[in-house]
Amino acid sequence: MASLPVLDLTAHGFSTRSPDVLAAREAHWCARTPYGLAVLRHAQTGRLLRDRRLRQGSHAWPGLQGLRGPFVDFWQRSVIGQEGPRHKALRHLAVPALAAQHIEALVPSFDETAAELCGALGKDTEFMETFAMPFAGRAITALLGMEAAAWPEIAANAVSLGLAMGVDAAAHAEEINTAYLALEALAEARLDRARQGRDAKAYPARLVARADGLDEQALRDLVVITIFGGVDTTRAQLGLAMALFAQHPEQWSLLRTRPELVPAAVEEAIRMRPTTTWVTREALESFTFEGVAIRQGEILHMLVHASARDPAICAGGFDIAARRRAHFGFGGGAHHCLGQGMARADIASALRALSARFASVEPTGEPLWLPESGNTGPVRLPLSFA
Secondary structure, X not given: OOOOOEOOOOOOOOEOOOHHHHHHHHHOXXXXXXXXXXXXXXXXXXXXXXXXXXXXXXXXXXXXXXXXXXXXXXXXXXOOOOOHHHHHHHHHHHHHHOOHHHHHHHHHHHHHHHHHHHOOOOOXXXXXXXXXXXXXXXXXXXXXXXXXXXXXXXXXXXXXHHHHHXXXXXXXXXXXXXXXXXXHHHHHHHHHHHHOOOOOOOHHHHHHHOOOOOOHHHHHHHHHHHHHHHHHHHHHXXXXXXXXXXXXXXXXXXXXXOHHHHHHXXXXXXXXXXXXXXXXXXXXXXXXXXXXXXXXXXEEEEEHHHHHOOOOOOOOOOOOOOOOOOOOOOOOHHHOOOOHHHHHHHHHHHHHHHHHHOOOEEEOOOOEEOOEOOEOOEEEOEEEEO
């Protein structure tokens, strides 16, 4: 262990895409950090995400960052914080409720929303406020069977929950807990409507229909975690994707001339600028993996960008036409993201509409970014659309 490179994930301004991370990846498949081990290469990340000697690790993250209150309790109760039979039961309920046929039925709504929001874009537009946030918010209202006008409060609360995944989470404790309680109340109201036979085609109704004896709190938690992931991931990843296209106009031109590349563009954006910068696991027992001793209870952070851009499997820069190996932006193994189909579908709708409408997208003004650790993305992203 003494020979491993060292990365300080807690350092101000630390980036999981930094030269220090790339140098550490070249030196070894992992590095020591204040939070445990950082896993940096693609092959080792893939194997460890499926290793049964590890459990989902971010169940303890909010508490480790000094957060207290109802959000921490929710996070540990949720499907992310559970293992074994309880985790299996929660996934058994949620996965069919988010199956491909249900998401595909929402795509026309996503397309319509994206086309409408394109009308507000032009010269020197703040993209996150004008497009990314309302688009992500309205996508989740469609999933919940709600009126589109309900999106602002839902989206704002979901974004507040995202602050819990950052390294400065404790500074936002009151905002995070308040947002969680509001979303829990919303979840309860939507589930009550489903039990009354209303919104029969919506996600809460599918949960109620398949509840199989799961308690009411479990159903509320599934609705809240879906809102959180659905809004925050889509909003941030869409902003990161458009920042990339603004920096690579030749790729935007390629997307416009070859719209069939939209799904590949979504994946390449995640490889290049992932909103989830690391996927976390915790060792259930002590063992040795590829020469490194891993202690029981040790945390392993799989750095998504480092593994996705590992030179062993990914050559060159941002290229939506390149054939690539799978990335781990949605995790892997038993804890892969429940809502990855939703995220891929709604981001694809947004990119289709934007690339069909606008000949070019250019950066203008100074963007404002969340730290490039934990969950990241643009807070403010000024862009010009022609």
